[in-house]
Amino acid sequence: MLTYIKESVEELRNNVTLPSRAESSNLMVVVAVFSILFALATWGVDSAFAQVIKAYFGFLSGN
Template identity: 35%
Template structure:
């Protein structure tokens, strides 16, 4: 188990290509914006569904 952990750490240091900090910031910003857009879209759909169901049940 110790050998596995040591080799994993070594592989992460030498064989993994890490993005530059500026690219990481840009990607993180894109993820945040995408999440916000998705949350707003879900909110609009939920409110529309709520309005339709309230109207429908109000008919009875």
């Protein structure tokens, strides 16, 4: 287990490069925009299903 940890730390030090600050900022904006779009899409589908269910049960109860 200790060997695995040592090799992992060594690989992180030698083979992993972090993106620049500008690239990180750009990626953060992309993730935020897609998160908002996905949340809006989820809200829209949820609202549509809620209306369908209300209409279905209203039809069943005769209202």
